[in-house]
Amino acid sequence: xxxxxxxxxxxxxxxxxxxxxxxxxxxxxxxxxxxxxxxxxxxxxxxxxxxxxxxxxxxxxxxxxxxxxxxxxxxxxxxxxxxxxxxxxxxxxxxxxxxxxxxxxxxxxxxxxxxxxxxxxxxxxxxxxxxxxxxxxxxxxxxxxxxxxxxxxxxxxxxxxxxxxxxxxxxxxxxxxxxxxxxxxxxxxxxxxxxxxxxxxxxxxxxxxxxxxxxxxxxxxxxxxxxxxxxxxxxxxxxxxxxxxxxxxxxxxxxxxxxxxxxxxxxxxxxxxxxxxxxxxxxxxxxxxxxxxxxxxxxxxxxxxxxxxxxxxxxxxxxxxxxxxxxxxxxxxxxxxxxxxxxxxxxxxxxxxxxxxxxxxxxxxxxxxxxxxxxxxxxxxxxxxxxxxxxxxxxxxxxxxxxxxxxxxx
Numbered sequence: 001x002x003x004x005x006x007x008x009x010x011x012x013x014x015x016x017x018x019x020x021x022x023x024x025x026x027x028x029x030x031x032x033x034x035x036x037x038x039x040x041x042x043x044x045x046x047x048x049x050x051x052x053x054x055x056x057x058x059x060x061x062x063x064x065x066x067x068x069x070x071x072x073x074x075x076x077x078x079x080x081x082x083x084x085x086x087x088x089x090x091x092x093x094x095x096x097x098x099x100x101x102x103x104x105x106x107x108x109x110x111x112x113x114x115x116x117x118x119x120x121x122x123x124x125x126x127x128x129x130x131x132x133x134x135x136x137x138x139x140x141x142x143x144x145x146x147x148x149x150x151x152x153x154x155x156x157x158x159x160x161x162x163x164x165x166x167x168x169x170x171x172x173x174x175x176x177x178x179x180x181x182x183x184x185x186x187x188x189x190x191x192x193x194x195x196x197x198x199x200x201x202x203x204x205x206x207x208x209x210x211x212x213x214x215x216x217x218x219x220x221x222x223x224x225x226x227x228x229x230x231x232x233x234x235x236x237x238x239x240x241x242x243x244x245x246x247x248x249x250x251x252x253x254x255x256x257x258x259x260x261x262x263x264x265x266x267x268x269x270x271x272x273x274x275x276x277x278x279x280x281x282x283x284x285x286x287x288x289x290x291x292x293x294x295x296x297x298x299x300x301x302x303x304x305x306x307x308x309x310x311x312x313x314x315x316x317x318x319x320x321x322x323x324x325x326x327x328x329x330x331x332x333x334x335x336x337x338x339x340x341x342x343x344x345x346x347x348x349x350x351x352x353x354x355x356x357x358x359x360x361x362x363x364x365x366x367x368x369x370x371x372x373x374x375x376x377x378x379x380x381x382x383x384x385x386x387x388x389x390x391x392x393x394x395x396x397x398x399x400x401x402x403x404x405x406x407x408x409x410x
Contacts, residue, residue, distance in 0.1 A: 058285040059287075060283055060321060061283070061284050061290065062089075062283055062313075063092040063284055064281050065093070065096070065251065067276070068256065072100060075269075079105075082116050084272075084273045086110045087274065088278050090277050090281065091290070092119065092297075094118075095120050096138075096139075099125070100146065101138075101142075106120045107294040117290070122145065131183065134188050135184065137166065137198060139166075140302045156191055165305055167197060169198045170185065170186070171199075172186075174208045178211055194248075195249055197237070197248055197249075197251075199234055199312060200229065200400075201255050202280045203256075203271070204255065205226055206226050208231075216263065224395055229403075238250055239361075239363070251310065252403075253282075257270075257271075278316055279314060282312055284301060284304035284310045286303070307337045308337025309336065309337045309338075310337070311336060313401070314402070317399065320401060323351065325348070326348075326407075327346050327347065336387075336405040348378045348380065350376040354374065358373060358389070358391075362380075385409075387403075387405065387407070
């Protein structure tokens with residue numbers, strides 16, 4: 001009998017990690033814990049705790065989203081992007097070309113363990129607007145919706161009618177005067193009914209650092225120096241929206257184009273796709289493993305994003321795989337994105353892949369900070385919107401590493 005079956009028979013709470021997914025079973029338990037590491041090509045780690053409760057099973061997958069192909073302003077084909085994603089070891093990519101939904105490339109690429117799921121969405125904006133603000137990422141609609149671009153609310157409504165998810169792309173996108181790049185932030189904040197926001201956009205952050213030729217050259221040749229975390233303004237907007245009672249799912253996006261940057265005799269690919277796939281990712285939790293069937297697994301990805309069963313992980317300094325933010329209450333459990341009753345108290349549990357700085361926020365305010373910790377616990381009876389941020393040092397600076405979606409304690 002394998003470890004998983006043995007564990008289930010014994011009634012253990014455990015986590016098993018592998019290169020392409022992480023199996024996590026969590027339950028409130030009693031008495032004792034065990035841990036062992038079983039080595040293979042990659043180590044599998046097992047954490048156990050005796051328990052007498054039912055299991056809530058979730059599987060973790062790494063998705064990189066918001067990227068472009070030659071159908072709009074990117075450089076690589078769908079097949080080329082898929083191959084790079086396989087080499088980077090992620091599980092899925094979501095391509096979102098500007099104002100065109102490309103039918104056909106969706107599905108699995110590769111074979112066996114070396115494969116990746118590709119989904120096709122769209123980034124829609126009004127091309128007649130100057131500047132071209134209000135970019136909307138649409139996932140899962142499976143139809144062209146660019147004809148609704150002039151009216152963001154109508155666009156959101158049309159995507160919803162098509163069972164699509166909608167995310168406000170790069171809600172904060174500062175201009176770069178040195179290179180004539182305009183501010184393309186989201187401005188129509190009266191819209192309603194969207195799924196979430198792209199809290200961390202990798203290319204917006206790069207753009208914000210282009211204050212002159214020397215910084216541009218430095219960051220173009222040292223892309224690992226760029227990422228620090230979501231803009232404070234974006235975090236503030238998200239917390240404000242959540243505080244108004246809106247359920248707003250946060251995702252991280254690459255906004256990958258692999259553009260060629262030219263400055264005099266210098267020529268450089270600005271952030272190849274492979275770099276993006278190893279940097280800002282959206283990790284999702286699903287209640288069942290990917291089956292290898294593209295239709296089924298597409299549903300799992302979209303459902304996870306819809307429910308906020310996800311976190312943003314900056315995987316370049318260290319893998320964020322294995323992060324957990326969960327809650328246990330009286331007879332109920334919750335993952336990030338879920339709601340749980342405050343009656344009789346709630347235990348919030350945070351598990352980090354490595355020891356580092358972590359802080360817990362309630363209603364947008366930091367209520368507790370831990371340093372050099374791998375596991376953190378907070379007990380509360382207070383309703384609120386709780387989320388987690390984690391940080392580590394990389395390239396000599398403190399940088400954002402993990403941003404969870406909230407647990408709603410009611």
